[in-house]
Amino acid sequence: AQSVTQPDIHITVSEGASLELRCNYSYGATPYLFWYVQSPGQGLQLLLKYFSGDTLVQGIKGFEAEFKRSQSSFNLRKPSVHWSDAAEYFCAVGERGGGADGLTFGKGTHLIIQP
């Protein structure tokens, strides 16, 4: 079964500093890869996705992610964070060809922004 690991439960970053959130997955082949963000009391918003092609993908709100097949990783980055980026971030994978398990999510990383 596929699995997703987000090693950092909490990350604190100063406003204006760069950000990298880690995501590793376990899967037999390259899955579909996603990053979602969730603000308190809200649903999940899709930040970006990777299906194939260029391994560096751009998303909304200035986020980008890089797929590294050799490391089974899909890390999320932002060059300069804003206070409004404080939220919970989830990495997710989906099985190519359509799987029976929907999206598999990591446990999430809680991002705290220091003024």
Added chain:
Amino acid sequence: KAGVTQTPRYLIKTRGQQVTLSCSPISGHRSVSWYQQTPGQGLQFLFEYFSETQRNKGNFPGRFSGRQFSNSRSEMNVSTLELGDSALYLCASSGTGGSSYEQYFGPGTRLTVT
């Protein structure tokens, strides 16, 4: 385009009762998936409906069921509620390949079981 809508947003129920949650997908989306989110277990896939048929199912007991109507709106039902069913229930719709593709989520229904 309007996003995914879920009603109600909040519910308080008593153990043993049953509950029905509703979800309207993005216009044109035919796949609707349901997820349960709890602090302990995180986000877990419940099931997916496509063209009024359940296509995929997660590892949840039979007390959790759903259906989809011809207009793609979906309902989820939980019977004989238990305290552990307290969670945020999220509905997501997809326009192409279903539950393993990009999902667009609604705001969720917060269910509290007392």
